Amino acid sequence: MIRRFRRPLAAIALAALPGAALALDVKGLDKGVNACTDFYQYANRTWLASTEIPADRSFWGAASIIARQNEDMLIRMLEEASKQPLPPPGTATRKVIEYYKRGMDEKNIHHWQLKPLAMFLGPIATLDDKQAMARMMADMHTRGVFPGFGFDVGHDRKDSRRYIAEIRQGGLGLPDRDYYFLEDERSRTIRDSYREHLVKVLKLLGDDEATAAANAATILELETELARASMTAVERRDLEKTYNKMTPAELAAAAPGFDWKAYFEALAAPKLTHLNVNQPAFVARFAQLVAERPVAQWRPYLRWHALRYTSDKLPERFESANFEFYGRVLRGQADPGPRSRRVLEVISGPYGNAPMAEALGQLYVEKTFPPTAKARAQAMVQNVKDALADRLRTVDWMTEETRARSLEKLATMRIKIGYPDRWKDLSASGAGDLLFVENWMAANVFNHHRELGRLDQPVDREEWFMSPHIVNAYYNPSGNEIVFPAAILQPPFFNAKADDAVNYGAIGTVIGHEITHGFDDRGRLFDKDGNMRDWWTDEDARRYKERAKKIETQYGNFTGVDGIKVNGALTLGENISDVGGVKIAYLALQKALKQRKKPQGKVDGLTPEQRFFVSYAQAWRGKFRPERERLQLRTGQHSLHPFRVSGPIAHMPEFARAFSCDASKTLLSESERANIW
Numbered sequence: 093m094i095r096r097f098r099r100p101l102a103a104i105a106l107a108a109l110p111g112a113a114l115a116l117d118v119k120g121l122d123k124g125v126n127a128c129t130d131f132y133q134y135a136n137r138t139w140l141a142s143t144e145i146p147a148d149r150s151f152w153g154a155a156s157i158i159a160r161q162n163e164d165m166l167i168r169m170l171e172e173a174s175k176q177p178l179p180p181p182g183t184a185t186r187k188v189i190e191y192y193k194r195g196m197d198e199k200n201i202h203h204w205q206l207k208p209l210a211m212f213l214g215p216i217a218t219l220d221d222k223q224a225m226a227r228m229m230a231d232m233h234t235r236g237v238f239p240g241f242g243f244d245v246g247h248d249r250k251d252s253r254r255y256i257a258e259i260r261q262g263g264l265g266l267p268d269r270d271y272y273f274l275e276d277e278r279s280r281t282i283r284d285s286y287r288e289h290l291v292k293v294l295k296l297l298g299d300d301e302a303t304a305a306a307n308a309a310t311i312l313e314l315e316t317e318l319a320r321a322s323m324t325a326v327e328r329r330d331l332e333k334t335y336n337k338m339t340p341a342e343l344a345a346a347a348p349g350f351d352w353k354a355y356f357e358a359l360a361a362p363k364l365t366h367l368n369v370n371q372p373a374f375v376a377r378f379a380q381l382v383a384e385r386p387v388a389q390w391r392p393y394l395r396w397h398a399l400r401y402t403s404d405k406l407p408e409r410f411e412s413a414n415f416e417f418y419g420r421v422l423r424g425q426a427d428p429g430p431r432s433r434r435v436l437e438v439i440s441g442p443y444g445n446a447p448m449a450e451a452l453g454q455l456y457v458e459k460t461f462p463p464t465a466k467a468r469a470q471a472m473v474q475n476v477k478d479a480l481a482d483r484l485r486t487v488d489w490m491t492e493e494t495r496a497r498s499l500e501k502l503a504t505m506r507i508k509i510g511y512p513d514r515w516k517d518l519s520a521s522g523a524g525d526l527l528f529v530e531n532w533m534a535a536n537v538f539n540h541h542r543e544l545g546r547l548d549q550p551v552d553r554e555e556w557f558m559s560p561h562i563v564n565a566y567y568n569p570s571g572n573e574i575v576f577p578a579a580i581l582q583p584p585f586f587n588a589k590a591d592d593a594v595n596y597g598a599i600g601t602v603i604g605h606e607i608t609h610g611f612d613d614r615g616r617l618f619d620k621d622g623n624m625r626d627w628w629t630d631e632d633a634r635r636y637k638e639r640a641k642k643i644e645t646q647y648g649n650f651t652g653v654d655g656i657k658v659n660g661a662l663t664l665g666e667n668i669s670d671v672g673g674v675k676i677a678y679l680a681l682q683k684a685l686k687q688r689k690k691p692q693g694k695v696d697g698l699t700p701e702q703r704f705f706v707s708y709a710q711a712w713r714g715k716f717r718p719e720r721e722r723l724q725l726r727t728g729q730h731s732l733h734p735f736r737v738s739g740p741i742a743h744m745p746e747f748a749r750a751f752s753c754d755a756s757k758t759l760l761s762e763s764e765r766a767n768i769w
Contacts (some may be wrong), residue, residue, distance in 0.1 A: 108530060116594060116706055118696040128753035132737040135709035147716050148429025150419075153714030153733065154584060155563040162456065162561050162579055167432045169455050169582060175307045182519045188439065188451035190524040191531045195405070195435030201528055202407045206297075208529045209406075212237070212398040213297075219387050219394075226351040228394065230358035234353035236536030238262050239397035240318075240378055247570035248368070249335055249550060252622035255546045256337070257367040259321045259649065261374040262702035265290075265400055266312075267422065268727045269319035269552065278654065278722065282421065287431055289417040293393065293399050296409060314381065314393050321377035325727060326661045331614055331624055334370040343369060347376045349383030361544055368556040372458060405529035424719030438532060444562030444577070447535035448523055450516050453559035453577075457511045461560070461578040469581050472595065472680075473507050473574070476603045479680035483769045489639070494632040498611065505610060506553075506573035510581065511560040565602055567609035569618040574606040585711065591692065593700040596681040597707025604680070605673030612665040612672075613640050639766040643667050644696035646742070646760065650735045653718050656725040666730045667739060672769045674708060674740040709737045743767075 117139065125134040133140075145152040166718070170192045173179075179186040194200070206213060212232060219225055233243050240263040248256040249633070266272060266286060271279060290308035291301075299307060328334060344352045346369075356364055369375055382390070399406075403414035413429075419425040428434060440449045463515050484490070484498050520542075522534035546552075551571075558566060560578040586599040609615045616636065619627050628636070647667050648660030660667070681704055685692060692700050714733040716724065724732060731739065741747040741758075743765045748755040 096207070116698075116703060117710055118698070118706075120708070120710075127751045128340055128748070128758045129153065130738075131705070131741060131747075131751075132709055135706050135737075136713045138478065139710075139713055140715060143715060145717060146429075147427035148425060148433070150423035150425050150717045150720035151714060154711060155354075155580075156714075158579065159563045162563065163433055163436055165459070166452055166455060166561065167436060169459070170436075171432075184448075184451035184454060184515070185519040187518060187521055187524045188448055188455070191439055191448060191528075191535075192435060194526060194531055195438065195528045196431060197528070198431070202445040204270065204527055205407055208527050208533075209398055210242075211397060211400060214724045216391055216394045216398070217620070219391055222382060222387060222450075223351045223354045223389055225382070225387055226355040226396075227358040230355045232394070234359060234537055234540045235533040236540075237398055237401040239394050241375060244545060247622070249570060249618075249624040250330065250337075252570045253551055255543075255549070255551060257361065257544075257547065258370060259343075259367060259375060261318075261368040263318050263378070263397070264315050265396070266315070266319075267723060268325060268415075269322040270324065270726065272316045272319040273695045274726075276654075283312075285417060285421045289413065289421075290396060292413050293396065293403070293410070296413065297395060307396075310389050311393050311396050313386070314389065317381055318374070318378060321374045323371050323374065323727075326659065328371075328663070329614065329662070331617055332534060335624070336372050337366055338369055339366055340364055343367065343375070347379035350379035350382075352504065359544075360541065360602050364547070387395055388750035402529050402532070402548070404434065405532050420495065422719060424717030424721060438528075440559065440561070443557075443564065444559035445557055447521065447539035447574065449559040449561075450512075450556070451518055453511060453561050454515055456559075456561035457578050461510050461581070464588070465578075465581050465586070469509050469576060469586060469599070470507065472600060473576075473603050473607075475684060476600060476607060476676055476680045477502060477505070479683060480604070480607055480676045480769065482679065483676065487769065489632070489767075491629050491632050494628050497619070497627050501572065502607070504572060504620045505607065506571065508556065508573060508575040510576070510578045512554060512556045514554050516555075533625065565606050567606045567615065568622075569610070569615050569624075570622040571623045572618065572620055574603070574609075576603075591695060591700070591703065592681060592684045593692075593695075593703035594707045596677050596684065597704040598711045600674045600680055601708050601711070603673075604676035605669045608669040608672035608676065609665070611769075612668040613637075636768065639768045640664060640668060642764055642766045643671060643739075646764065646766075647731055647735060647739055650731065650739070652725045652732055653716075653721045656722060658725065658731050663729055663731050663737075668766075668768065669764060670731070670736050671740045671743050675744060675769055677708075678704060678744070678746055699750065701746065705747055705750060712736050 101709055120136070120138040122134055123135040125137055127134040143152065170189060173185070173189050174193050175558065179188060212228075215224070215228055219228060229240055232239060242260040242262040245255050245257050248254045264713055266282070267344065271282060287308055288313055291304045294304035294307050295301065339354060340352055356362055403410040415425070415428045419428060430434070436452075438446075440446055444453070481499060481502055484495060484502065485680065490498070521538040523531045524539070526534060553571060556575060557568065558564060558575060562577050563579045565574070565576045565580055582600070583590075584598055585602065586595060610618075616628065617626065618624050626633075644660035644664050646660070647658045647663055650658040652658065681700070685700060695703060697711065698706065712733045716732070721732065724730070730736070742760045745755060745759060747753070748758045
């Protein structure tokens with residue numbers, strides 16, 4: 093998956109407690125485990141031992157349960173609505189109902205076979221010049237298919253009032269550039285399986301065995317060259333290196349060999365004035381490959397990527413082949429799951445950020461989100477913000493100049509809770525009464541032109557980048573805002589019937605996590621207005637980096653499946669926010685407890701402080717299939733769930749006191765602790 097900068101930098105895959113638990117799973121605590129030496133197992137071993145990952149999932153945790161409940165509810169609503177008189181034409185609800193119905197109509201999908209892709213497959217088969225190839229790639233990009241590289245429109249990092257077009261590296265069929273070069277046995281097996289998958293798909297397209305094998309070799313060789321020119325996942329985290337503002341003429345001079353003029357004309361952006369080229373070296377190498385290689389080598393590559401992006405919306409034989417590699421081999425899924433969930437996932441997108449996802453969000457909040465939940469959540473967010481403000485005023489490593497600017501940034505940080513005040517206008521979307529894959533492409537075309545139309549307009553500060561039905565949250569640095577969709581504001585993360593300790597341990601730490609993202613190793617580079625600029629003194633920046641390095645080192649020593657280490661540099665931002673989020677939420681709890689008229693005693697035999705930490709650990713319950721765990725370790729910006737618990741508490745004397753632990757055996761040494769917040 094290609095992640096755009098304007099999308100949530102801090103999108104977190106949360107975990108969940110069983111069912112609709114109102115508070116803690118106290119019965120699930122394993123008293124045979126020493127809480128001081130393995131707190132994750134103490135809080136979760138009973139659940140881990142008794143829980144099976146569903147066949148259609150590669151990961152199962154507590155948020156997965158909520159997400160599945162939400163999916164089932166939306167599916168029931170869509171199916172019931174399909175049997176009733178449809179809403180007025182042009183409405184978002186009408187469009188998403190028809191989109192869903194067409195996705196469920198397997199008979200019609202089978203009848204039309206690949207005819208919806210004729211706009212790609214026919215012209216690709218006869219491509220004979222490179223200008224036509226540039227135009228074909230633009231047409232594919234417009235419809236949501238991205239061979240070669242990616243294009244989108246997002247916030248200008250250095251002028252948050254404006255949008256800017258962006259080009260980024262891409263064009264790979266494997267999850268990350270390193271998959272083309274790693275030489276461990278598992279990685280070689282994945283490459284072999286990928287080659288076999290290419291052959292299978294090309295044969296489904298009509299190639300004979302020999303032709304399919306030759307074309308697969310060509311595709312893999314081209315992708316390997318693109319991978320070699322790609323930045324690593326760690327390098328892509330460097331915000332300065334990935335900000336390279338150019339005019340189209342400057343891009344053409346820096347990356348000759350590809351017809352950029354023809355590309356932008358076909359993209360409906362002939363008058364583009366500036367754009368950000370995220371990875372100039374990659375783009376230059378791509379253009380060089382276009383110049384060097386005959387068009388005949390690009391034809392199978394383009395055909396393949398047309399199928400890679402659309403197979404899950406095509407007849408069963410294409411969808412099945414796609415699942416066998418991307419589901420079973422890469423993620424370890426045993427079963428693709430019911431069609432209704434697969435269709436819903438296509439409409440929604442991976443983070444609830446597909447063009448028509450907000451239409452699902454509208455259906456969701458009409459049934460589920462009471463105003464009282466929003467008010468209570470807003471109060472908790474303010475309490476956590478106040479706790480961080482207290483720390484900013486007192487940390488001893490920060491100079492007064494940077495302290496004042498940090499407090500100003502925190503004070504101006506916007507909070508969005510539940511759902512947008514103004515829904516996106518989806519009336520111009522062509523999605524609706526079309527074939528399933530045509531609906532997907534029509535939604536992408538609508539979104540593409542919508543984004544292009546914003547290039548000369550001020551930034552819409554009210555826009556959400558995640559639909560309310562998604563169990564997640566994010567921090568947007570360009571908007572200096574934290575966003576909590578309605579779906580996460582329910583048990584076990586947030587529960588009006590639970591005590592403060594439980595709520596602050598669950599949703600409070602999520603709030604702290606997102607707020608702290610404004611001050612993680614990348615978020616700190618944005619000012620209060622969302623502009624990327626260096627507002628830190630040199631001395632404060634040095635001290636911050638020294639502390640962040642300790643977190644990088646700590647997490648880099650954690651080991652997952654097959655002895656694969658956590659990439660401390662890749663996961664640094666999330667780890668900083670985990671450590672900071674738990675610390676700040678704990679301080680907020682202490683403030684809340686002091687406001688009570690009488691002290692709170694033990695509940696279920698646990699003090700408020702113990703309940704806080706147990707709530708946090710149980711909110712990160714989760715089980716990975718080995719294949720998915722490898723994928724997470726290789727490509728994910730989040731550490732594995734056990735480390736998201738053991739990592740932060742190793743910095744917290746408060747944890748050692750709560751469970752009467754020997755600090756020398758439970759905590760990092762004083763010199764190893766980050767002590768940022």
